[in-house]
Amino acid sequence: MKAKELEITGWGRFPRAKSLALRPEKPAAAAAAVRARPAGGLVAHGGGRSYGDAALNDNGHVLLTRRLDRILAFDPERAELVCEPGLTVTELQDFLIPRGFMLPAVPGTGFATIGGAVANDVHGKNHDRHGSIGDHLRWFELLTADGDFRRAGPEDDPALFAATIGGVGLTGVLITLCIGLLPAPSNAVRVTEMRADNLDHFLRLLTQYRERATYSVGWIDVLARGERFGRGILEIAEPAAESVPVRAGRRVRVPLDMPGFILNRWSIGAMNACYFHRIPALGRDRVVPLGQFFHPLDRVLDWNRMYGRAGFHQFQCVVPDAQAETGIRRLLEAVGESRAGSFLAVLKTMGGAGKGYLSFPMRGFTLALDFPARPGVRELMAALEAITLEHGGRIYLAKDSCLSPDGFARMYPALPELRNVLSRVDPQGVFESDLARRLHIRGDQP
Ligand SMILES: Cc1cc2nc3c(=O)[nH]c(=O)nc-3n(C[C@H](O)[C@H](O)[C@H](O)COP(=O)(O)OP(=O)(O)OC[C@H]3O[C@@H](n4cnc5c(N)ncnc54)[C@H](O)[C@@H]3O)c2cc1C
Incomplete structure (x- = not known):
């Protein structure tokens, strides 16, 4: 897969980053990109609807996920959907609502991808009643720094599960997600x-x-x-x-x-x-x-x-x-x-x-x-x-x-737990972003 040089920003258009962008169409191509140890590290970039630098990696690589966009299974009995990460919230709602279901947490833009939504644990206008998207995530498959796919869920590697929900892409690339749905009586x-x-x-x-x-x-x-x-x-x-x-x-x-x-x-x-x-x-x-x-x-x-x-x-x-x-x-x-x-x-x-x-x-x-x-x-x-x-x-x-x-470390007291998981699944720091560097998320900055 050929990388393309792009100037990329988040939705706020500040800051700006120059990166080499890879656009895989299949999970296997994404895995090959990770195994190639991209210079300057790599971060997933979904819909680009986070405002700042969460999905940016200046002088490094980004993995554009929009083409990983297949619905893999839909089970109305279990009220669950299995899909790839690059589908947008609107694309998923357009599939689900006519079938009597909807996503349980819907952010203020439908251009966010479902992978990006989980990586920020997004909330909608129903948080008091239904929580955020991570509360409805049943399991996922994650492409990790070694180029392998790992499955995690609340009982299956719960630490990796908790590190990836809201983990701003630092544990790896979400490749498959299984999400519990809410009923939608109408549109x-x-x-x-x-x-x-x-x-x-x-x-x-x-x-x-x-x-x-x-x-x-x-x-x-x-x-x-x-x-x-x-x-x-x-x-x-x-x-x-x-x-x-x-x-x-x-x-x-x-x-x-x-x-x-x-x-x-x-x-x-x-x-x-x-x-x-x-x-x-x-x-x-x-x-x-x-x-x-x-x-x-x-x-x-x-x-x-x-x-x-x-x-x-x-x-x-x-x-x-x-x-x-x-x-x-x-x-x-x-x-x-x-x-x-x-x-x-x-x-x-x-x-x-x-x-x-x-x-x-x-x-x-x-x-x-x-x-x-x-x-x-x-x-x-x-x-x-x-x-x-x-x-x-x-x-x-x-x-x-x-x-x-x-300020970040004081606001997020479970940061040490995230760092433990990162040192296990990505000891070399393959997954990197401008946000991670700015906030010293890995804790290895001076
Ligand atoms: C108009 C507007 C309204 C919004 N309203 C809300 C709201 O009501 N509630 C709310 O919670 N948020 C809201 N947001 C924020 C938005 O929902 C989140 O920033 C969401 O993460 C954007 O998804 P994305 O696909 O655009 O992600 P990106 O911006 O592309 O990436 C965000 C993060 O997700 C990571 N990521 C993306 N794909 C993957 C993947 N496959 N695997 C692992 N990591 C991945 C990136 O590395 C990055 O760290 C709003 C944003 C806008 C522009």
């Missing part, structure tokens, strides 16, 4: 949208609905001040009994890199006000197709170009329940003081810890924000990291490009 959800007047109101609503609703997700207006500080919109949803017609719905594309100054406090403030008032004061109900509910942003292709050529940083943390009220308030205040704006600001609840050593979830409240890569943003990210740590929280590696190695 739609009944959604209720309601306004939250301020942060206290928002946290009360989220607390109330995390127990009652199958799905819940909040959008927060980070620029609102005074009595309206922390206002936003909460969406809750339940599976609908009846399907709805799905219109092919035209996708639009952002055709070029927008000048960076277009997204500023004033333009974001105006968009936020419109977005908030879109929902009547008494709320509204509607039935929408699952794809539209799960992936509202996927209708605009290349929306990351809105942030300009320099790209943007995403920040997502989770703060445990007991510290959430002060933690989320302090985070939003720090954003306000920095005078940075974020249109895409999401507040959700999480139900409990994931099964992976580096799984992000913990019981608490999670806040996600986007900031254009501009002078001053790194200082803001450092301040947000410090507040997250002070409140016992952690930052999500799938979204990260700025976390410090020290």
Whole structure:
């Protein structure tokens, strides 16, 4: 297989990496690539929807997995699917929903692959009820550094299983995955949208609905001040009994890199006000197709170009329940003081810890924000990291490009267990990434 030189980025388009890319069509070709000991190491790259450097390997190799895209078995009796890693969430949902099933954890973009979803242990809008994708993983086959395939599951090499769920591709390349499914009574959800007047109101609503609703997700207006500080919109949803017609719905594309100054406090403030008032004061109900509910942003292709050529940083943390009220308030205040704006600001609840050593979830409240890569943003990210740590929280590696190695080690206490597994299955460090080097995940940096 011939390697091709590519410049690759994550969804945030920061940082950028020059790598030699391999695109296997069969597991055997992927194994041959690993056995060849690629110079500069290797990391799997799925849909490229992690924001920072998790799927990058500057001056080394990346293994593009999109062509490993076969469904191998579907068993409605056992509610399980066996497939290759390069299928996207949307491709799998399109296969499953007409057959009465769906993925148990669906991230906010359908362009993520299932391999990438497991490697970040992704969560959806139903985390309180159904957990993250790793909670539903029954077993997998992993291509490891020796070029062999190893099978792992909760009883079959449980340490390798836990190291790979959320393991950001460092244990090897997921080649086959067996996933437990949820029933899907129809192709739609009944959604209720309601306004939250301020942060206290928002946290009360989220607390109330995390127990009652199958799905819940909040959008927060980070620029609102005074009595309206922390206002936003909460969406809750339940599976609908009846399907709805799905219109092919035209996708639009952002055709070029927008000048960076277009997204500023004033333009974001105006968009936020419109977005908030879109929902009547008494709320509204509607039935929408699952794809539209799960992936509202996927209708605009290349929306990351809105942030300009320099790209943007995403920040997502989770703060445990007991510290959430002060933690989320302090985070939003720090954003306000920095005078940075974020249109895409999401507040959700999480139900409990994931099964992976580096799984992000913990019981608490999670806040996600986007900031254009501009002078001053790194200082803001450092301040947000410090507040997250002070409140016992952690930052999500799938979204990260700025976390410090020290902050990382304090946020992820099971890191020593991951390192034990890595020293067993990949003692030479064949699997490498920019994220692993930046955060000293292997622990062998000075
Ligand atoms: C608009 C948007 C909304 C999002 N919403 C959510 C959300 O609601 N919840 C959530 O949890 N996440 C969310 N994400 C993040 C996204 O779901 C994760 O980053 C996911 O991992 C992306 O999958 P990917 O295939 O694009 O992976 P990539 O970005 O290509 O890779 C991510 C990691 O997975 C590893 N990897 C990929 N394939 C394999 C494989 N076959 N074997 C081993 N390792 C592999 C890579 O090495 C890398 O470490 C969102 C992202 C975007 C852009």
